[in-house]
Amino acid sequence: MPRFHCPVALASGDSLALPAGAARHVQVLRLQPGSPLLLFNGEGGEFEATVTQMGRSEVTVQIGAHLAVEREAPRAIHLAIGMPANERMDWLVEKATELGVASIQPLLAERSVLRLAGERAVKKQAHWQGIAIAAAEQCGRNRVPAVHAPADLAAWCAASARDTVRLVLSLDAAAQPLRGFxxxxxxxxxSGPEGGLSPQEEKLALAQDFVPVTLGPRVLRAETAPLVVLAALGLA
Structure with missing residues (x-):
């Protein structure tokens, strides 16, 4: 059954004109009055709904029962990523959402190929958030991970909250196996960009209470390593 993210208040029994994005998606799928669908707004669970009216640009639905179902990972895993270039970051956001990431913080690192600032950074953030929404619709998640605005790695390390276990992916021989966490x-x-974190950045992370961990003897791509972490920790 088609699923649509609908970031507005939802209540059983209400008639609702879908937001523009969801309405366009319904029209692309050529749904008709009487077609069933599911709506979720990110606040938990999902709602059954039925298309009642199709206009040129508007779609109206009747909201049915609330289904108290959650498909989140058993633990919250937040990724802070030295941005890989262009379509690799798009792919990473999509797959991380499917694997249950709680949030994504894009970071500008010394070795980052992708450089963002100003209006371009704002547009990229909105683009990545849209990818996360589409991935959540597809995979069945009822909560959409936040994709935060790109930030400088050093500034983020110093300002980020210390209310979680903090790990940094490292190739150092002294790094602990990820399975220990x-x-x-x-x-x-x-996690670093192409080429990894610089020695100075890794030293900075350690000074901010990040624990170095390793994924094993092989060197993984910048867009692969975070997904391995999600699979290993999210399913543990």
Whole structure:
């Protein structure tokens, strides 16, 4: 059954004109009056609904029963990522959402290929948030992970909250195996861009209470390593 993110108040029994984005999606799928669908607004659960009217640009639905179903990962995993270039970041946001990421913080690191500032950064953030919404619709999640505005890595390290376990992916021989952190509470994972974090950035992270962890003897791509973390910790 088609699912649509609808970031407005939803209540059983209400008639609702869908927001523009959801309405366009309904029209693209060529749904008709009487077609069933599911709506979710990110506040928990989802609602059954039925299309009641199709206009040139408007779609009206009747909201049915609320289904108290959640499909979130058993622990909150927040990714702080040195942005890989262009379509690789798009792919990473999509797959991380499917794997249950709680939030994504894009970071500008010393070795970042992708450089964003000003209006371009604002547009990219909105683009990535849209990818996360589409991925949540597809995979069945009822909560959409926030994709935050791109930030400078050093500034973010200093200002980020310390209310989670803090890990940094590292190639250092002294780094601990990631599996040693399975089963704990919420976690924030810092991962570098193409070429990894610089020695200075890794030193800064350690000074901010990040624990170095390793994914094993192989060197993974910037867009692959965070997904391995999500799969390993999110399913543990």
């Amino acid at each position: 399975a089963g704990q509470g919420a976690v924030t994972v810092l």
